[in-house]
Amino acid sequence: MMGTVRYLEAMNRSATEAATTRRLTEGQIEVVDEDVAAILRQKAPWERVAMMSAAHRTMRLLVEGAIRSDHPDWDGERVRAAVARRMTRGAD
Secondary structure (H helix, E strand, C coil), X not given: CHHHHHHHHHHHHHHHHHHHCCCCCCCCCCCCCHHHHHHHHHCCHHHHHHHHHHHHHHHHHHHHHHHHXXXXXXXXXXXXXXXXXXXXXXXX
């Protein structure tokens, strides 16, 4: 549990620093905080894959919720298609 707390603190610090002190260059998507990188290096490959899977699931649920909120009349198939489109091509 302590590792999770350290990871979350490092992620929060990383996001704050990136927003205030770091400049992204053209084509650069993100800047990884050194503390976050050190924590991720200590994790087993399966743990990193599990984290990516959980992040993907969370993103999919958030996108689905937004689409359902914007289009309450859409059926499940249309919502699934819109979620897939949004996650692979971005917002329209």
